[in-house]
Amino acid sequence: QVQLQESGPGLVKPSQTLSLTCTVSGGSINTGGYYWSWIRQHPGKGLEWIGYIYYSGSTYYNPSLKSRVTISVDTSKNQFSLKLSSMTAADTAVYYCAILYNYYFDHWGQGILVTVSS
């Protein structure tokens, strides 16, 4: 059973870049057909898809965040990462990593709350 675990800072200052990592256990990030995804949820709000990466490195991003988002993969560590630049209070959210498989989000991490505040 594949498991995902997000890690990173819980507090980020405005204008800084957020860096989060998702560690994959119980399976290989090189698994064909799996797209490694990031999704966020603002406090008390709905889910927002951020983007995904394939192990080969190909990526797709939410158009509304595209200019600030970079998702990368480190196959040697079985991890993938999210960078979100120019953070503002509007980026305060719970960030989830998830596996996108056959057009649905199959496994999810537990989520990590990131607060943007000086």
Place this chain on the structure above:
Amino acid sequence: QSALTQPASVSGSPGQSITISCTGTSSDVGGYKYVSWYQQHPGKAPKLMIYEVSNRPSGVSNRFSGSKSGNTASLTISGLQAEDEADYYCSSYTSTHTYVFGTGTKVTVL
């Protein structure tokens, strides 16, 4: 891309059936069979309940069913139980190879 439209809340008594709608466009819900539904209890990560419009993953109760007509997908919960009280989100693949979620529906068991 705009979020898919769901009713903010739906309620029902134990044993009843309820249906949650998810309305998009021909570029997402209406254009593909790739609609999925997720259940989220407070403080927890979402859980996949339905994929490809109407398929249930193993382990998900057959009280949950999905369908689609045109640009609107639906999730029906039959035999409503207290444990079904949660937030529900739909999601769809889109014509630009991206994904969009619904606005979310809070299900209350009366």
